[in-house]
Amino acid sequence: MKRLDLSDENIRNTLMPHCRLKPGEVWHDPKSGHIVGCGDCTDTKFIQQLTDNSNRATLAIQDPPYNVAMFELMAVSEYIESCQRWINNSANCMTEDAALYIWMGADQKNHFQPLPQFMAMMAGSGFDSKSFITMRNQRGYGTQQNWMAVRQELLCYTRGKPTFNVQYTDIPKILRGYYKDINGQRTENSERSHSDCIRASNVWVDIQQVFYRMKENVGGCAAQKPVKAIERIINASSNIGDIVLDFFAHAGTTLIAAEQTERKCVTCDIDPIFAEITIRRLEHLRQTGENGWQMGHPFEQEMRSCEKTSVDQNELNSTITA
Protein backbone atom coordinates (compact mmCIF):
# COMPACT_ATOMS: atom_id res chain seq x y z
CA MET A 1 0.00 0.00 0.00
CA LYS A 2 1.16 3.52 -0.81
CA ARG A 3 2.22 5.68 2.13
CA LEU A 4 -0.20 8.49 2.97
CA ASP A 5 1.84 11.67 2.64
CA LEU A 6 -0.32 14.51 3.92
CA SER A 7 2.26 17.12 2.99
CA ASP A 8 1.55 16.33 -0.68
CA GLU A 9 -0.89 18.97 -2.06
CA ASN A 10 -2.39 16.54 -4.63
CA ILE A 11 -3.21 14.02 -1.91
CA ARG A 12 -4.67 16.76 0.31
CA ASN A 13 -6.85 18.01 -2.57
CA THR A 14 -8.10 14.46 -3.16
CA LEU A 15 -9.00 13.94 0.50
CA MET A 16 -10.50 17.33 1.34
CA PRO A 17 -13.95 16.62 -0.21
CA HIS A 18 -14.17 13.49 1.99
CA CYS A 19 -13.74 15.47 5.23
CA ARG A 20 -17.12 15.92 6.91
CA LEU A 21 -16.06 19.00 8.93
CA LYS A 22 -15.25 22.36 7.37
CA PRO A 23 -13.34 24.96 9.45
CA GLY A 24 -15.58 26.19 12.27
CA GLU A 25 -17.79 23.06 12.32
CA VAL A 26 -18.29 20.64 15.18
CA TRP A 27 -19.30 16.93 15.23
CA HIS A 28 -21.24 15.46 18.17
CA ASP A 29 -20.84 11.72 18.75
CA PRO A 30 -24.34 10.29 19.16
CA LYS A 31 -23.10 7.24 21.09
CA SER A 32 -20.81 8.42 23.91
CA GLY A 33 -21.07 12.20 23.72
CA HIS A 34 -17.55 12.93 22.45
CA ILE A 35 -17.12 16.17 20.52
CA VAL A 36 -14.74 16.74 17.59
CA GLY A 37 -14.29 20.15 15.98
CA CYS A 38 -12.33 21.60 13.11
CA GLY A 39 -10.84 24.94 14.03
CA ASP A 40 -8.11 27.02 15.57
CA CYS A 41 -7.73 26.53 19.32
CA THR A 42 -6.33 30.04 19.79
CA ASP A 43 -9.72 31.37 18.61
CA THR A 44 -11.81 31.88 21.77
CA LYS A 45 -15.15 32.01 19.91
CA PHE A 46 -14.47 28.67 18.22
CA ILE A 47 -13.49 27.06 21.55
CA GLN A 48 -16.67 28.38 23.18
CA GLN A 49 -18.65 26.79 20.38
CA LEU A 50 -16.68 23.54 20.70
CA THR A 51 -17.26 23.24 24.42
CA ASP A 52 -20.79 24.62 24.20
CA ASN A 53 -19.70 27.05 26.95
CA SER A 54 -20.76 24.46 29.51
CA ASN A 55 -18.69 21.28 29.08
CA ARG A 56 -16.05 21.67 31.81
CA ALA A 57 -13.07 19.35 31.68
CA THR A 58 -11.25 17.99 34.72
CA LEU A 59 -8.28 17.14 32.53
CA ALA A 60 -6.64 18.64 29.47
CA ILE A 61 -3.91 16.91 27.47
CA GLN A 62 -2.37 19.31 24.96
CA ASP A 63 0.17 18.31 22.31
CA PRO A 64 0.89 21.37 20.16
CA PRO A 65 3.41 21.54 17.31
CA TYR A 66 6.75 22.04 19.07
CA ASN A 67 8.30 24.88 17.05
CA VAL A 68 11.52 22.87 16.60
CA ALA A 69 13.63 22.25 13.50
CA MET A 70 12.06 20.06 10.76
CA PHE A 71 8.71 21.82 11.28
CA GLU A 72 7.73 25.35 10.38
CA LEU A 73 9.53 27.67 12.78
CA MET A 74 8.04 30.81 14.36
CA ALA A 75 9.93 33.42 16.37
CA VAL A 76 9.84 32.06 19.90
CA SER A 77 7.99 35.14 21.24
CA GLU A 78 5.27 34.65 18.63
CA TYR A 79 5.05 30.94 19.46
CA ILE A 80 4.68 31.66 23.19
CA GLU A 81 2.00 34.31 22.51
CA SER A 82 -0.03 31.75 20.61
CA CYS A 83 0.50 29.19 23.44
CA GLN A 84 -0.73 31.79 25.90
CA ARG A 85 -3.98 32.05 23.91
CA TRP A 86 -4.73 28.31 23.91
CA ILE A 87 -3.68 27.99 27.54
CA ASN A 88 -6.22 30.73 28.43
CA ASN A 89 -8.86 28.97 26.33
CA SER A 90 -8.05 25.67 28.07
CA ALA A 91 -8.27 27.28 31.52
CA ASN A 92 -11.68 28.78 30.68
CA CYS A 93 -13.19 25.41 29.91
CA MET A 94 -11.78 23.47 32.85
CA THR A 95 -13.17 22.86 36.34
CA GLU A 96 -11.67 24.57 39.40
CA ASP A 97 -9.94 21.32 40.41
CA ALA A 98 -8.17 20.23 37.26
CA ALA A 99 -4.98 18.87 35.74
CA LEU A 100 -3.32 20.15 32.59
CA TYR A 101 -0.66 18.09 30.77
CA ILE A 102 1.36 19.57 27.93
CA TRP A 103 3.79 17.76 25.61
CA MET A 104 6.53 20.23 24.74
CA GLY A 105 9.64 20.13 22.56
CA ALA A 106 13.13 21.49 23.24
CA ASP A 107 15.41 22.32 20.34
CA GLN A 108 18.89 21.23 21.41
CA LYS A 109 20.42 23.19 18.53
CA ASN A 110 18.75 26.39 19.68
CA HIS A 111 19.08 26.78 23.46
CA PHE A 112 16.27 24.27 23.98
CA GLN A 113 13.61 26.72 22.83
CA PRO A 114 10.66 26.84 23.32
CA LEU A 115 10.69 24.79 26.54
CA PRO A 116 12.22 27.39 28.94
CA GLN A 117 10.11 30.23 27.51
CA PHE A 118 6.99 28.07 27.77
CA MET A 119 7.75 27.19 31.40
CA ALA A 120 8.28 30.87 32.24
CA MET A 121 4.95 31.79 30.58
CA MET A 122 3.16 29.07 32.59
CA ALA A 123 4.40 30.61 35.85
CA GLY A 124 1.79 33.36 35.30
CA SER A 125 -1.00 31.08 34.07
CA GLY A 126 -2.80 30.39 37.37
CA PHE A 127 -1.77 26.71 37.27
CA ASP A 128 0.74 25.19 39.73
CA SER A 129 3.65 23.17 38.41
CA LYS A 130 3.27 19.55 39.49
CA SER A 131 5.60 17.24 37.60
CA PHE A 132 8.10 17.20 34.74
CA ILE A 133 7.81 13.81 33.02
CA THR A 134 10.13 12.39 30.39
CA MET A 135 9.01 9.61 28.07
CA ARG A 136 11.75 7.65 26.32
CA ASN A 137 11.39 6.95 22.61
CA GLN A 138 12.83 3.68 21.34
CA ARG A 139 14.16 5.18 18.15
CA GLY A 140 16.35 8.23 18.53
CA TYR A 141 18.01 10.66 16.21
CA GLY A 142 21.47 12.14 16.21
CA THR A 143 24.97 11.55 15.03
CA GLN A 144 28.07 9.94 16.50
CA GLN A 145 29.03 13.45 17.66
CA ASN A 146 26.26 13.85 20.22
CA TRP A 147 24.07 11.92 22.67
CA MET A 148 21.25 10.19 20.89
CA ALA A 149 18.03 12.20 21.35
CA VAL A 150 15.24 9.95 22.66
CA ARG A 151 13.29 12.10 25.08
CA GLN A 152 9.78 13.55 24.95
CA GLU A 153 8.92 16.10 27.59
CA LEU A 154 5.54 16.15 29.31
CA LEU A 155 4.71 18.96 31.73
CA CYS A 156 2.05 18.45 34.36
CA TYR A 157 0.24 21.40 35.98
CA THR A 158 -2.73 21.49 38.33
CA ARG A 159 -5.10 23.93 39.94
CA GLY A 160 -7.20 23.32 43.06
CA LYS A 161 -7.21 19.72 44.23
CA PRO A 162 -7.69 17.41 41.25
CA THR A 163 -7.89 13.62 41.32
CA PHE A 164 -4.62 11.73 41.34
CA ASN A 165 -4.61 7.91 41.13
CA VAL A 166 -1.22 6.22 41.41
CA GLN A 167 -0.38 4.25 38.25
CA TYR A 168 1.71 1.10 37.89
CA THR A 169 3.84 0.01 34.97
CA ASP A 170 4.06 -3.56 33.61
CA ILE A 171 7.65 -3.80 34.87
CA PRO A 172 7.94 -6.40 37.65
CA LYS A 173 9.75 -5.42 40.82
CA ILE A 174 13.01 -7.28 40.90
CA LEU A 175 14.87 -5.51 43.67
CA ARG A 176 14.54 -6.55 47.27
CA GLY A 177 16.96 -5.63 49.93
CA TYR A 178 15.55 -3.32 52.51
CA TYR A 179 13.09 -3.95 55.28
CA LYS A 180 11.13 -2.10 57.91
CA ASP A 181 9.90 -3.13 61.31
CA ILE A 182 6.17 -2.43 61.47
CA ASN A 183 4.23 -3.33 64.65
CA GLY A 184 7.07 -5.61 65.66
CA GLN A 185 7.02 -7.44 62.35
CA ARG A 186 9.94 -7.31 59.94
CA THR A 187 8.79 -7.00 56.30
CA GLU A 188 10.66 -6.67 52.99
CA ASN A 189 9.91 -3.62 50.84
CA SER A 190 8.22 -5.78 48.15
CA GLU A 191 5.86 -7.36 50.69
CA ARG A 192 4.51 -3.97 51.72
CA SER A 193 3.83 -2.57 48.27
CA HIS A 194 0.49 -2.25 46.49
CA SER A 195 1.63 -3.98 43.31
CA ASP A 196 4.17 -6.51 42.04
CA CYS A 197 5.05 -3.97 39.38
CA ILE A 198 6.98 -0.72 39.56
CA ARG A 199 5.00 2.46 40.11
CA ALA A 200 4.95 4.87 37.16
CA SER A 201 7.33 7.72 37.97
CA ASN A 202 8.31 10.89 36.14
CA VAL A 203 10.50 8.87 33.75
CA TRP A 204 8.59 6.54 31.41
CA VAL A 205 10.67 3.86 29.72
CA ASP A 206 7.96 1.28 29.21
CA ILE A 207 5.91 2.77 26.40
CA GLN A 208 6.51 1.72 22.81
CA GLN A 209 6.72 4.57 20.34
CA VAL A 210 4.20 4.12 17.50
CA PHE A 211 5.50 2.81 14.17
CA TYR A 212 3.74 1.49 11.09
CA ARG A 213 3.71 -2.19 12.13
CA MET A 214 1.80 -1.48 15.34
CA LYS A 215 -1.96 -2.04 15.49
CA GLU A 216 -2.56 1.49 16.74
CA ASN A 217 -0.65 3.02 13.82
CA VAL A 218 -2.51 5.74 11.90
CA GLY A 219 -0.71 6.17 8.57
CA GLY A 220 -0.17 9.84 7.67
CA CYS A 221 0.01 10.94 11.32
CA ALA A 222 3.70 11.35 12.00
CA ALA A 223 3.21 12.97 15.40
CA GLN A 224 0.85 10.40 16.90
CA LYS A 225 1.39 9.59 20.59
CA PRO A 226 1.07 6.05 22.00
CA VAL A 227 -2.41 5.26 23.38
CA LYS A 228 -0.77 3.75 26.47
CA ALA A 229 0.80 7.10 27.40
CA ILE A 230 -2.51 8.96 27.09
CA GLU A 231 -4.40 6.25 28.99
CA ARG A 232 -1.84 6.52 31.80
CA ILE A 233 -2.50 10.26 32.07
CA ILE A 234 -6.28 9.80 31.92
CA ASN A 235 -6.31 7.02 34.53
CA ALA A 236 -4.07 9.06 36.86
CA SER A 237 -5.81 12.41 36.58
CA SER A 238 -9.52 11.83 35.92
CA ASN A 239 -12.43 9.58 36.82
CA ILE A 240 -14.93 7.61 34.72
CA GLY A 241 -17.45 9.96 33.08
CA ASP A 242 -15.12 13.00 33.26
CA ILE A 243 -14.47 15.28 30.30
CA VAL A 244 -10.98 15.27 28.77
CA LEU A 245 -9.95 18.17 26.57
CA ASP A 246 -7.43 18.03 23.70
CA PHE A 247 -7.04 20.96 21.30
CA PHE A 248 -4.53 19.21 18.98
CA ALA A 249 -6.30 16.01 17.89
CA HIS A 250 -4.15 14.90 14.89
CA ALA A 251 -4.57 11.07 14.97
CA GLY A 252 -7.30 11.34 17.63
CA THR A 253 -5.28 9.47 20.26
CA THR A 254 -6.90 11.25 23.22
CA LEU A 255 -10.36 10.51 21.82
CA ILE A 256 -9.47 6.81 21.49
CA ALA A 257 -7.97 6.66 24.99
CA ALA A 258 -11.05 8.46 26.40
CA GLU A 259 -13.41 6.00 24.66
CA GLN A 260 -11.41 3.05 26.02
CA THR A 261 -11.41 4.43 29.59
CA GLU A 262 -15.06 5.61 29.60
CA ARG A 263 -14.38 9.34 29.61
CA LYS A 264 -15.82 11.95 27.25
CA CYS A 265 -13.39 13.69 24.95
CA VAL A 266 -13.75 17.22 23.58
CA THR A 267 -11.17 17.70 20.85
CA CYS A 268 -10.38 19.65 17.69
CA ASP A 269 -7.78 20.12 14.99
CA ILE A 270 -7.18 23.10 12.75
CA ASP A 271 -6.79 20.77 9.76
CA PRO A 272 -10.02 19.22 8.36
CA ILE A 273 -8.08 16.08 7.35
CA PHE A 274 -6.93 15.42 10.93
CA ALA A 275 -10.42 16.18 12.29
CA GLU A 276 -11.78 13.58 9.83
CA ILE A 277 -9.07 11.05 10.78
CA THR A 278 -10.02 11.53 14.44
CA ILE A 279 -13.69 10.72 13.76
CA ARG A 280 -12.84 7.80 11.46
CA ARG A 281 -10.49 6.29 14.05
CA LEU A 282 -13.31 6.24 16.62
CA GLU A 283 -15.72 4.69 14.09
CA HIS A 284 -13.05 2.12 13.10
CA LEU A 285 -12.54 1.19 16.77
CA ARG A 286 -16.26 0.65 17.21
CA GLN A 287 -16.62 -1.35 13.99
CA THR A 288 -13.53 -3.55 14.26
CA GLY A 289 -12.21 -3.34 17.83
CA GLU A 290 -8.89 -2.06 16.41
CA ASN A 291 -7.61 1.33 17.51
CA GLY A 292 -5.59 2.00 14.37
CA TRP A 293 -4.57 0.69 10.94
CA GLN A 294 -1.54 -1.61 11.14
CA MET A 295 0.56 -0.71 8.07
CA GLY A 296 -2.42 1.24 6.73
CA HIS A 297 -4.40 4.45 7.05
CA PRO A 298 -7.96 5.82 7.30
CA PHE A 299 -8.28 6.91 3.65
CA GLU A 300 -7.43 3.60 1.98
CA GLN A 301 -10.67 3.47 0.00
CA GLU A 302 -10.41 7.02 -1.32
CA MET A 303 -6.75 6.57 -2.25
CA ARG A 304 -7.48 3.26 -4.01
CA SER A 305 -10.19 4.80 -6.17
CA CYS A 306 -7.98 7.80 -6.85
CA GLU A 307 -5.07 5.50 -7.88
CA LYS A 308 -7.52 3.49 -10.05
CA THR A 309 -8.75 6.67 -11.74
CA SER A 310 -5.23 7.78 -12.54
CA VAL A 311 -4.36 4.30 -13.92
CA ASP A 312 -7.54 4.42 -16.09
CA GLN A 313 -6.62 7.93 -17.20
CA ASN A 314 -3.07 6.81 -18.12
CA GLU A 315 -4.47 3.86 -20.09
CA LEU A 316 -6.88 6.19 -21.89
CA ASN A 317 -4.06 8.63 -22.66
CA SER A 318 -1.85 5.85 -24.02
CA THR A 319 -4.76 4.56 -26.15
CA ILE A 320 -5.31 8.05 -27.54
CA THR A 321 -1.59 8.49 -28.26
CA ALA A 322 -1.45 5.06 -29.93
Ligand SMILES: C[S@@+](CC[C@H](N)C(=O)[O-])C[C@H]1O[C@@H](n2cnc3c(N)ncnc32)[C@H](O)[C@@H]1O
Ligand atom coordinates in the same frame (compact mmCIF):
# COMPACT_ATOMS: atom_id res chain seq x y z
C1 LIG B 1 1.72 17.13 17.58
S1 LIG B 1 0.21 16.92 16.75
C2 LIG B 1 -0.79 16.18 18.01
C3 LIG B 1 -0.63 14.68 18.11
C4 LIG B 1 -1.70 13.98 18.92
N1 LIG B 1 -1.48 14.11 20.32
C5 LIG B 1 -1.78 12.49 18.57
O1 LIG B 1 -1.44 11.65 19.39
O2 LIG B 1 -2.15 12.19 17.43
C6 LIG B 1 -0.37 18.57 16.60
C7 LIG B 1 -1.66 18.77 15.83
O3 LIG B 1 -2.13 20.08 16.15
C8 LIG B 1 -2.79 20.63 15.03
N2 LIG B 1 -2.77 22.11 15.21
C9 LIG B 1 -1.72 22.97 15.00
N3 LIG B 1 -2.08 24.23 15.32
C10 LIG B 1 -3.37 24.17 15.75
C11 LIG B 1 -4.30 25.15 16.23
N4 LIG B 1 -3.97 26.44 16.32
N5 LIG B 1 -5.55 24.74 16.59
C12 LIG B 1 -5.90 23.43 16.50
N6 LIG B 1 -5.05 22.46 16.05
C13 LIG B 1 -3.81 22.82 15.70
C14 LIG B 1 -1.98 20.11 13.84
O4 LIG B 1 -2.78 20.11 12.65
C15 LIG B 1 -1.58 18.70 14.32
O5 LIG B 1 -2.49 17.75 13.82
